[in-house]
Amino acid sequence: MRRLLSLMQKEALVLFGSPIAYGVLFMVALVTAVTFFEHLRLYNQILFVFASSTMGGFESDTIPTHVNLIDTVFNPVMEQLGVLLIIPLPLVTMRVFAEERERGTDELLLTSGLSSAQVIAAKYFVTYAFVVLMMTVSFIYPVTAIEQGGLGMKHLASVFVGLSLLAIGIASMGLVCSAFASSQVVAAASTVAVCFIVYDLGWTHGFVSEPTAIFLDALSLRLRFGHMAEGFVFASDLVYFAAIACVSAALTRLSFELRRALG
Amino acid sequence: MPGARVEARALSRRFAERTALGALDLTIEPGEAFGLLGANGAGKTTFIRLVTGFLAPSSGSLTVDGVSPADHPRDVQQRLGFVSEVSHLYPDLGVERYLRFAAGIRGLSGERQRQAVANAVETFHLETVRKRRIGNLSKGFAQRVSLAQALIHDPALVIADEPTSGLDPLQRRDVQTALAAEAGNRTLLLCTHDLDEARSLTTRCAVLSEGELVVSGPTEEVLAGETNLALFRGTAPPHEAEVPA
Amino acid sequence: MIGKQEAYALGFVTCAFGLGSIQLQGEAQAFAVVHIVVGVAALLYAIARDVQRLRSARRDVLSRPVLRAFGVLLLTLVAGIGLERLAASSALRFDLTFEGEFHVAPATREALAELEGAVSMTLYRDPGDPRIRRTRMLLEEITRGREIRLTTRVIEDAPEDEDRYGIGSSNSVVVHHDQDWLLVERPTEGALFEAFARLGRKGDRVLYFSTGSGEGDIQEGGDTGFSGLAVGFQTEGFDVRVLPSPVMSEIPSDADLVVVLAPERNMRRDALAALTAYVERGGSVLAFIDPASESGLEGWLGDFGLSSPAALVVDPVSDPVDGEIRGLSPIVFNYGSHPVTTGLERNRNSVFRRARAFQLRKPTPEDRLDALVFTSPYAWLEHAPLPPGLRDLPERPASERPRYLHLAAAARYPRGEHEGRIVAFGDRDFVSNRYLRALYNLDLVMNAAHWAVAWTDRVTLRPKSAGLIQFPVPIQNSMKAFYGVGLLIPEILLIAGAVAWFRQRRA
Known part of the structure; x- marks a missing residue:
C-alpha cells in the first residue's frame, strides 16, 4: 500500500507539474461555465417571452414542452460537454503510459518491486481523480446558479455523475491507447477517434438491422450518460462504466505482458 | 562477502526469429564488480532485463541468490538497484x-x-x-x-546500464568515482562501451557478441587481447575470441 | 511506408470522420465512403502487421504471463457484460429528477388502481425516436408492481392499429381497459393520469353548475370559457350537470356539489335562498366571485361569514402576467394549512387574475372558517376604479395599509346532523380554460371540490401535464454567480498553470 501511495503521489506530482493539466482544467471549467450560463440565459429568455406575452405559456398546450430546465439546459449542456471532453482528456491520458515508455522510466517502475497491477492501479486512480476534480471544478458555477434558483440540485447531481462517468470512460479508453501506442501523439489521436466512434452509435438505426442497431446503441457512451442527463441513474449504466474501466485496466495489463513477451 | 550471486545456465532469449541471447552460461559472485561488454545489439541489455525480471527467458535458467526473476520478479527486484541512462528519469x-x-x-x-x-x-x-x-x-x-x-x-545487486553514456570526461569521472566507492559493498553488474570504465570499475568481465558469450575472465586479461577488443567493437567474428588462460 | 502505430491512428481517425459524416448526412456519401475505405484499409494493414509479428513470436506470445493477462481480460469482459445485463434486468435505478419526475404521483396510482379488469398499454414509435426511452421509462414506472401488459410497436409494422386508433405520430400510447381504449398522444404522466381517470372513474358524485345569471360558460371552449373546468371535474369522477339559476327555487336532492361561477347579473333571491337551504341541510358549494361584478352572491357569502369588499386586490410583488400590469394578477404567496391545500407549498404557485379578497367572521361559534390562499404581506385593496390606460402599478392609497389578504377561503357549517361546506374564491378567471392548467390552479380547485364533498382521499397533487421544470432560474443571481465563481475558477486555474510553468522553468 505504501508503495502504491508513493507511486500515486508521483503521478499526481508529474500531472500537476505540467501546465497541460491546468490548461485542461481551465478549458473545461471555462467552457462549462459559459455553456451553462448561455443555456440558462436562453431558457430564462424563452420563459420570459412566454410569461410576459401570454400567461398561457405555462399551460401545457401552449408552452412548448421542450422549454424546460432539463431539455433546454441540462440535456444540451451535457451533450455539448460530452463531446467537448473527447478533445482535452486525451491530452492528459496520452502521457500516462506512452511518456513513461518514451523516457524509459517504465522500466524503472517495473523493476522497482512494484507489480504491473500496482502500476496500473496507481495510474488509473490518479487519472480518475483528476477527472473527478475537473468535473467538480467545472460544476461549481452550475451548482451556485441552480442552488439560487432552488431547482433541480438532485438532477444536477445526476448530471455531474453522468459527466464524470463519461469522462472516466473516455479517460479509460485514452489510457488503453496510451498503453499500446508508441508515441503520445498516436495515443491522443487514436483516443479522440475511438471515443468519437463509440460516443454515439444510435444513428445506425437507419443503416443496420434493428437488433444490431439496439446492440450498437447499448455500447454508446451517449446513451448511458444520456439517462443521467435526464436525472435517472440506472444501475446498468453504472455497471457499464465500471466495466469500461475494468476492461481497460485488463487491456493495459495485457499490453504490459505483450511488451515483455515481444521486447 | 556482501552482495548477490547471479547465475545463468543455458540462458537464452529470442524475439520472434531473432536470438537476442543464446545459451548463456555465466556466474557473478557476491560482491564482485562484473563488466558486461559488447557492441550495440550484442545482448547486454537483454541480459539486464532478464536479471531485473522485466523480461522472461525463452529457455534456460537465471537466478539471483537462488531466486528466479522470471518466477518471482518482486522478490528479486527488492534486492537490486538499476541505473539506466540519464534520460530515464x-x-x-x-x-x-x-x-x-x-x-x-x-x-x-x-x-x-x-x-x-x-x-x-x-x-x-x-x-x-x-x-x-x-x-x-x-x-x-x-x-x-x-x-x-x-x-x-x-540493494545487494546494482545494475548499471551505460551509466556514463553521453557525459563529458569530468562528469564521467564523477560517476565512476561514485560507483567505485560502492565496490565491495554489493555486487555490481556494469554494462558499458567504455574500456577504461570497465578496467577501472570491474574485476571480471564478459564480452557478448551477437547474443553469445564469447569470452569471460579477469577484466585485464580479457581486454588485453586485440581480437577481444575487435569483438568488443563488433569488428571481428565471435569464434576469433582469445580466451584467457 | 507508414508504421503500424501510425496506421492504427490513421485508421481510427479516418473511420471516425467517415462515420461522423454518415451520422450527420444521414447517408453514405463519397466523402464518407472514401474515409471509411481508407480507414479500414489502414486498420487492416496495422492488424496484419500485428498478426504477422505475433505469429513469428508465437512461442513468446503464448507464454504464461501473456495468456494469464489475456484470460483476465476475457474474464473481465464476460463479467462486465454479465453484470450489466443483470443490472439491466433488475431495472434498479435512482430517480434524481426535480420533484421526482419519474416518481409516479399518488393521483396516478390511485387512478390506475381504480381501473378494475384487464389493462394494457401499447407504445407506438418510429425507429430511432429519442423520446421513446423517456416514455418507456415512465410507462415502466407507472406499471411497476401491477399486472399491466406493456408493449412497444413500430408504427410501420402496425398499419391496422394506426387506422383503428388514429395514431398520428410516434411516441403515442394507447391505453386499453376492458373494451374501452384511449389514445394519449403526448404521454406525459399528466396525460396518462387523465386517461386512466376517464377510463376508470364513472361519475358517482353529482355536481351542478349554476347557469343563467351570467356565470362562466362551461360549454365555451375558448380561452375565456370554462369547458376545461367541466372536463376536469368529469375526469375527477363527477357527474357534471347544469342547474339554471333563474328558475332555481330548490337545489336537487341528488346534488353533491353546486358550483357558482361568478354570475355577472344579479342572482334571483329565490336562487340564493335555495343555496342557503341547501347549505343548511349539509350541501356543498364552490362559489367564485369576481371584482368586475356584483350579483348578490357576494352578499350571500357574507351571510356565511365570507364577506368580500368591492375592491381589487393589488399585490406589488406579483410580476406582470399576460399583458396585465404588475400587481393585478396576484401570484399566491402562501397557502393556509387546510386539507384543500395538502401538498401545496410556496414554490407550487397558483395565479389569480384581478381578484377580490375575503374577510372571515364566523356566523356561529361552531362554524369554522379558514383562509386557503394568501397574497404577499405587501398587498392592499384598491377601492376606487383604476384609471383607464394605467400602465404601471397603481399607487397605494394612504388609507390602505399593506397586509396579507385572503384570496380563497373554506368554511364548514355544522347544522345539527348535517355539515354544509363552502369554498369561496375571489376570482373566476383563474379557472378559465386559459389559466386552469397554469401552475397549480387545477389542483387548488379540484382539491377544493373533493374536500367540499368529503372525498378527501382524492385530495392530491395531479401530475403536471408538462411534468417538467418550467420555472425561471433567477437570471440576476445567475449572472452574479457567473461573474463570480463561474469565471473566477478558470482564472485561478489559468494562473496556477502559469505559475507551474514558470516554476518548472526556474527550478
Missing part, C-alpha cells in the same frame, strides 16, 4: 521529491525514508541541487541522481 520532479518517490516505491517510509534520502543526497553530493527540477540538471548531476535512486534502499 522524471524531468518534471525535483531531486528530493524524486528520491522520496524512489524510496517510497521500494517500501521505505517515515523516518527510514527521510534517512535514506538524506544519506543519498550526502553520498552523491546533491545538496546544492536537492530542490532543483531534474530536467534542469546537468547530465552529470542527473546521473548522480540516478545512482542515488538505485542505491537508496541499499
